[in-house]
Amino acid sequence: MLATETGMLGQVLLVSLVLGAGLPVLFGLGLRATAWGAGGDAEEHAAGVAPRPHPLGRVLGILCFALALAGVVLGITVVVASGLGYEVSLGGGPLLVEKS
Amino acid sequence: MPLVRAGEVASTVGAVDAATVILVLVVVVALAFDFTNGFHDTANAMATSIATHALPPKAAVTLSAVLNLVGAFLSVEVALTVTNAVVRIQEPDGAPSPDLVQDGGEGLLLIVLTGLVGAIVWNLLTWLLGLPSSSSHALFGGLVGATVAGLGWGAVHWTGDGGDPDGILGKVVIPAVASPVIAGVVAATGTWFVYRVTVGLATRSTERGFRWGQIGSASLVSLAHGTNDAQKTMGVITLALIASGHWTSTTSIPLWVKVCCALAIALGTYLGGWRIIRTLGKGLIDIAPPQGMAAETASAATILVSSHLGLPLSTTQVTTGSVLGAGIGRPGATVRWRVAGRMGVAWLITMPAAGLVGAATWFLAHVLGGGVLGAAAVVLVLVALSGALYVRSRRDSVHAGNVNDEWQEPARERRPATAGGVR
Numbered sequence: 001m002l003a004t005e006t007g008m009l010g011q012v013l014l015v016s017l018v019l020g021a022g023l024p025v026l027f028g029l030g031l032r033a034t035a036w037g038a039g040g041d042a043e044e045h046a047a048g049v050a051p052r053p054h055p056l057g058r059v060l061g062i063l064c065f066a067l068a069l070a071g072v073v074l075g076i077t078v079v080v081a082s083g084l085g086y087e088v089s090l091g092g093g094p095l096l097v098e099k100s
Numbered sequence: 101m102p103l104v105r106a107g108e109v110a111s112t113v114g115a116v117d118a119a120t121v122i123l124v125l126v127v128v129v130a131l132a133f134d135f136t137n138g139f140h141d142t143a144n145a146m147a148t149s150i151a152t153h154a155l156p157p158k159a160a161v162t163l164s165a166v167l168n169l170v171g172a173f174l175s176v177e178v179a180l181t182v183t184n185a186v187v188r189i190q191e192p193d194g195a196p197s198p199d200l201v202q203d204g205g206e207g208l209l210l211i212v213l214t215g216l217v218g219a220i221v222w223n224l225l226t227w228l229l230g231l232p233s234s235s236s237h238a239l240f241g242g243l244v245g246a247t248v249a250g251l252g253w254g255a256v257h258w259t260g261d262g263g264d265p266d267g268i269l270g271k272v273v274i275p276a277v278a279s280p281v282i283a284g285v286v287a288a289t290g291t292w293f294v295y296r297v298t299v300g301l302a303t304r305s306t307e308r309g310f311r312w313g314q315i316g317s318a319s320l321v322s323l324a325h326g327t328n329d330a331q332k333t334m335g336v337i338t339l340a341l342i343a344s345g346h347w348t349s350t351t352s353i354p355l356w357v358k359v360c361c362a363l364a365i366a367l368g369t370y371l372g373g374w375r376i377i378r379t380l381g382k383g384l385i386d387i388a389p390p391q392g393m394a395a396e397t398a399s400a401a402t403i404l405v406s407s408h409l410g411l412p413l414s415t416t417q418v419t420t421g422s423v424l425g426a427g428i429g430r431p432g433a434t435v436r437w438r439v440a441g442r443m444g445v446a447w448l449i450t451m452p453a454a455g456l457v458g459a460a461t462w463f464l465a466h467v468l469g470g471g472v473l474g475a476a477a478v479v480l481v482l483v484a485l486s487g488a489l490y491v492r493s494r495r496d497s498v499h500a501g502n503v504n505d506e507w508q509e510p511a512r513e514r515r516p517a518t519a520g521g522v523r
Contacts (some may be wrong), residue, residue: 004265005265005274008411009274009282009504010276011409012282012402012409012411012413013282013285013286015401015409016283016286016398016401016402016406017285017286018284019287020287020290020397020398020399020402021286021289021290021397021398021406021422022290023290023397023401024291024294024313025290025293025505026391026392027294027296027393028293028294028297028298031298031301031305031306031309032297035301035302035305035306038243041302042301042302044300045301049150050366055259059301068313075320075401075404076320078325078404078408079171079320079324079327079404080174082327082407082408084174086129097472
């Protein structure tokens with residue numbers, strides 16, 4: 001019986017690690033990319049020469065934020081769907097499945 | 101409709117049966133518990149955002165209250181079997197055990213009532229001490245205490261049967277040990293990486309981003325809290341209604357129960373347990389915006405994932421673990437382990453302490469012959485204790501205005517020497 005629970009806890013740890021640590025990192029990367037994209041004083045740099053703006057940085061930044069936002073939307077979907085008696089399934093097929 | 105009936109009961113006590121009067125008391129006390137649940141747990145979602153000034157204190161508690169309210173309505177899942185986790189007073193389908201309702205439900209109502217009283221008293225005491233502790237564990241503790249007093253040790257549900265995690269071991273002990281560890285690891289990892297990837301960025305280019313990151317993640321925690329916690333009180337009230345014959349369905353909850361519970365938890369959240377917010381936001385670590393964001397995201401992820409996978413972890417213990425993890429994950433940050441230790445002790449004694457109060461009040465009611473007299477006496481004890489704890493809290497009031505003051509350790513030295521009595 002303890003084995004079941006240890007297994008479940010391991011699963012919880014793994015998935016939480018991917019989402020719970022992954023999203024903030026993604027968000028941080030978004031900030032990094034945006035700062036690189038903005039150039040100037042957004043990042044620390046050697047005195048005198050302010051880095052040029054990089055349009056690519058802006059695109060990457062927006063991409064990161066969009067992915068992080070998608071993670072949050074997924075979270076809200078899980079909460080709302082399970083409240084309404086549905087399960088979110090990510091294994092292909094329909095996204096929302098009625099709970100058995 | 102039942103609300104109207106409740107009003108009539110008050111004026112015509114003599115004319116209605118005892119079980120109905122006790123039922124009204126159970127409903128009122130259950131809503132009071134729901135209120136302390138919200139009140140106690142505001143900190144889980146909002147302490148970090150308040151401490152880092154991502155949100156002004158009042159705005160933070162308002163946002164959290166609204167999301168709790170929304171969350172409570174979103175949970176249509178019937179949590180009628182909530183007591184089954186730790187005691188045997190219900191059938192597997194949620195109906196009360198038949199042998200407990202032969203007396204019109206009085207026996208079962210008394211157990212539920214005194215269990216709730218134990219949970220509320222423990223919630224208020226830990227609030228006074230500024231310690232976050234799990235409201236669910238307090239509820240379970242109170243119910244176990246009252247059940248042991250009323251039905252003996254045999255009615256306690258210690259372990260599951262090998263399937264899903266269940267019983268005190270599966271629903272309380274294992275989650276309590278695992279929650280802070282899992283959340284701590286997740287938050288520490290997140291924090292460490294966030295600092296790595298944002299090193300060398302000017303503060304002004306990260307400030308706004310981290311602010312929104314914190315608000316978003318904290319909102320998610322609030323929403324999840326509303327869906328999880330309000331359900332428990334709804335389940336308890338519905339159980340009481342079934343036991344006393346005022347409701348028959350085990351697959352739905354009366355609308356007024358849902359509305360009242362949602363409002364109670366939201367109101368509690370809005371009033372905000374400032375003492376706990378202060379401990380969690382300022383006491384454990386000196387929290388910076390990236391840490392706040394990493395901690396709340398770790399909390400939200402752990403809470404949602406664990407309840408999704410069928411092993412719900414306590415919101416309070418997850419959040420505390422996350423905040424600690426955010427302190428560990430930031431190179432050079434200090435963690436006040438003494439504060440963390442006090443919380444750990446509070447967690448260890450939550451169940452037994454709430455259980456003792458539950459058992460003691462059950463015996464009090466029993467000595468008075470149970471029935472209306474016993475139930476009324478228990479409620480009076482609750483009111484007196486709550487009043488005393490509230491009055492004590494006024495001596496060093498923590499509110500929206502001073503919640504972010506510099507943390508002084510040990511805080512108790514600022515208080516007059518006579519203040520030791522409560523602790």
